[in-house]
Amino acid sequence: MGYIPCGLHFDRLLSFTVAAGGSDGVADTVTETGAHDVEFRSVSKRYGDVVAVANVDLAIPKGAFVALLGPSGCGKTTCLRMIGGFEQPSQGTVSIDGRPMNGVPPYRRPVNMVFQHYALFPHLDVEANVSYGLRQMRPRIDRREVARRTAEALELVRLGGFAGRRIHEMSGGQQQRVALARAIVNRPAVLLLDEPLAALDRKLRTAMQIELQSLQRELGITFLLVTHDQEEALSMSDLVCVMNAGQVIQMAPPQEVYDRPGTLFVADFVGKTNRLPGVVEAGGGVLRLADGRRLSVASPAPGPVTAILRPEAIGIVQGEGGHDGLPGTVTHRIFLGNSVEYAVAADGLGEMLVTVDRGGAHRLVQPGDRVTLRFSPESLLVFST
Amino acid sequence: MAAAGNRRRSLVTAALAAPAALWLGVFLVLPFIAMLVFAFGRRAPEGGYTPAFTFEQFLNLPARSAAFLNTLMLAPAGALLCLLVAYPVAYYLAVRASPRHRLVLVSLIVVPFWTSLLVRTYAWMYILGSRGLPNLLEMIGISDVRILNTPAAVLIGIVYGYLPLMIMPIYVSLEKLDRRLLDASADLGARPMSTFFGVTLPLSMPGVMTGTALVTILLLGEYLIPQLLGGGKVFFIGNALVDLFLQSRNWPFGSAIAVTLVLVVVVVLTVAMRIAWRFAGTRRVDLV
Numbered sequence: 003m004g005y006i007p008c009g010l011h012f013d014r015l016l017s018f019t020v021a022a023g024g025s026d027g028v029a030d031t032v033t034e035t036g037a038h039d040v041e042f043r044s045v046s047k048r049y050g051d052v053v054a055v056a057n058v059d060l061a062i063p064k065g066a067f068v069a070l071l072g073p074s075g076c077g078k079t080t081c082l083r084m085i086g087g088f089e090q091p092s093q094g095t096v097s098i099d100g101r102p103m104n105g106v107p108p109y110r111r112p113v114n115m116v117f118q119h120y121a122l123f124p125h126l127d128v129e130a131n132v133s134y135g136l137r138q139m140r141p142r143i144d145r146r147e148v149a150r151r152t153a154e155a156l157e158l159v160r161l162g163g164f165a166g167r168r169i170h171e172m173s174g175g176q177q178q179r180v181a182l183a184r185a186i187v188n189r190p191a192v193l194l195l196d197e198p199l200a201a202l203d204r205k206l207r208t209a210m211q212i213e214l215q216s217l218q219r220e221l222g223i224t225f226l227l228v229t230h231d232q233e234e235a236l237s238m239s240d241l242v243c244v245m246n247a248g249q250v251i252q253m254a255p256p257q258e259v260y261d262r263p264g265t266l267f268v269a270d271f272v273g274k275t276n277r278l279p280g281v282v283e284a285g286g287g288v289l290r291l292a293d294g295r296r297l298s299v300a301s302p303a304p305g306p307v308t309a310i311l312r313p314e315a316i317g318i319v320q321g322e323g324g325h326d327g328l329p330g331t332v333t334h335r336i337f338l339g340n341s342v343e344y345a346v347a348a349d350g351l352g353e354m355l356v357t358v359d360r361g362g363a364h365r366l367v368q369p370g371d372r373v374t375l376r377f378s379p380e381s382l383l384v385f386s387t
Numbered sequence: 388m389a390a391a392g393n394r395r396r397s398l399v400t401a402a403l404a405a406p407a408a409l410w411l412g413v414f415l416v417l418p419f420i421a422m423l424v425f426a427f428g429r430r431a432p433e434g435g436y437t438p439a440f441t442f443e444q445f446l447n448l449p450a451r452s453a454a455f456l457n458t459l460m461l462a463p464a465g466a467l468l469c470l471l472v473a474y475p476v477a478y479y480l481a482v483r484a485s486p487r488h489r490l491v492l493v494s495l496i497v498v499p500f501w502t503s504l505l506v507r508t509y510a511w512m513y514i515l516g517s518r519g520l521p522n523l524l525e526m527i528g529i530s531d532v533r534i535l536n537t538p539a540a541v542l543i544g545i546v547y548g549y550l551p552l553m554i555m556p557i558y559v560s561l562e563k564l565d566r567r568l569l570d571a572s573a574d575l576g577a578r579p580m581s582t583f584f585g586v587t588l589p590l591s592m593p594g595v596m597t598g599t600a601l602v603t604i605l606l607l608g609e610y611l612i613p614q615l616l617g618g619g620k621v622f623f624i625g626n627a628l629v630d631l632f633l634q635s636r637n638w639p640f641g642s643a644i645a646v647t648l649v650l651v652v653v654v655v656l657t658v659a660m661r662i663a664w665r666f667a668g669t670r671r672v673d674l675v
Binding site: 086087088107108109113114115117119121122123124125134135138139184185188 | 565567568570571572573574575576577578581585586589590
């Protein structure tokens with residue numbers, strides 16, 4: 003199925019509610035409109051002449067795991083900091099749990115944050131870090147109650163035996179858990195996570211992704227995660243909100259963002275892409291590529307377009323095939339264990355990236371081989387340009 | 388090869404350390420030994436020193452108890468006052484002031500330091516003297532205020548003279564304080580006051596300790612400020628020493644007082660360091 007976004011209208015389709023189309027069990031906990039934990043109403047943030055966030059409308063459903071995804075400088079962290087209360091919007095309203103938060107200082111907001119690089123208190127031990135929030139509560143909480151809830155939070159992040167440790171004695175992954183425990187101990191309505199996994203190595207990151215997800219389900223509170231890593235956003239969240247240049251471009255469940263990206267930017271940013279510029283001929287249905295080759299597409303609107311093809315949507319066949327494939331020469335092969343990536347110089351179209359699942363018996367093609375690239379027209383994502 | 392390299396390296400180290408070692412040996416260690424020897428001796432009839440081994444100088448120390456008392460009270464009190472005045476200034480400089488403002492303000496603090504303390508303290512004599520502040524107070528009906536030659540005058544002079552020495556270490560420790568920790572504290576529900584006492588103050592303790600130790604130690608040997616603003620009524624050990632060595636030429640007694648002062652400084656320093664280490668133990672500041 004070809005796909006053409008309806009330009010501006012699509013950019014405005016932000017107040018997204020996951021309904022029946024939702025992915026799995028988690029989506030059921032996400033209820034209909036009105037149950038939003040965080041709401042942005044035409045929020046802008048300017049620093050002098052620089053516009054960090056431009057007229058954003060956004061609604062985070064209660065109990066959802068939402069990822070704000072975008073390149074650095076796209077305004078996602080500023081959005082998070084406006085929710086936390088560290089920045090005030092220049093325009094518009096940020097509401098938490100239905101209450102407008104303009105002018106409300108961070109210490110009066112029902113949200114807690116896991117900071118980038120954790121921002122743990124170096125002069126306090128693990129227990130004192132985690133109980134910090136509880137000890138700030140007025141009226142004061144009974145000391146035994148503080149100890150009990152602190153121990154509970156530490157247990158939840160599997161740091162049971164580490165209460166007396168100093169922060170600098172903990173590894174990066176452990177510090178990450180301390181930061182998590184410290185942020186959830188107050189049972190916030192929304193947990194904000196600012197690039198929480200950026201400082202961890204790959205293996206630890208994957209483990210933490212799973213752990214964050216199960217923690218969110220266990221607690222049932224809204225998680226709002228900021229990341230520039232599309233893999234992280236796609237793997238953990240119920241909803242991905244793609245941002246660029248201070249604006250929300252698309253907000254949808256991960257599969258939809260990946261399979262039906264709203265714009266060329268989203269398609270490019272989320273996952274790997276092959277770009278095929280061309281023109282949809284009058285009457286629609288036929289895409290003429292730069293080299294004159296014609297492909298049938300489901301796209302109805304004629305005009306200049308860029309077609310996007312995911313690397314894994316392409317099949318690779320040794321030798322020159324029939325007339326519906328793209329002939330080319332393999333230039334590089336990257337063996338990834340469970341899959342193989344090929345760079346193929348497609349005749350007249352430039353380099354194409356192809357990912358082949360090894361399945362059981364995929365015969366590896368050698369660099370230098372002549373091959374034919376095959377794909378179904380439905381897998382072409384067409385964007386008018 | 389390696390052995391030769393090592394020998395060469397230790398030669399270089401020795402050569403580099405030699406000037407400082409020589410200087411300290413000749414001007415610190417030897418005088419101190421001389422002083423120790425003098426302290427157990429007797430005053431020669433015509434002044435100076437005659438060899439002896441007696442404790443009478445140390446037994447005579449209570450004769451100068453006023454000097455000891457003044458020093459041991461006013462030096463810590465002055466350092467504490469300094470701290471109370473310096474902390475808000477350092478906090479403002481490091482946390483609140485914009486970078487451009489900061490440069491101007493830091494120079495305003497440092498530049499007066501470049502002129503002689505003698506001249507500046509002399510100016511305070513006039514400000515606090517009868518034709519200065521008391522005169523102004525009399526104009527608004529408050530008469531008979533005497534400031535000069537009282538402990539208050541000495542304390543004012545101390546705060547004025549030593550303020551930059553206190554501000555700088557605190558400023559440095561506050562400046563490298565990670566602002567995200569303040570955000571984190573506020574995020575966890577801490578009001579500004581709680582954040583200050585829970586995060587800012589503990590993490591600036593190294594600066595506070597350094598500044599306080601520095602100022603206290605320097606004040607224990609202070610001479611100029613009590614001399615000018617205490618007017619012989621409020622005098623420190625430093626003033627007593629000048630008096631003993633230059634006026635009454637009682638070298639052994641002066642030496643005994645000086646040795647005692649050194650011992651007091653060492654004890655104060657040790658205790659302060661102990662406390663500082665304890666802080667450093669539980670309140671370690673990670674720089675990375």
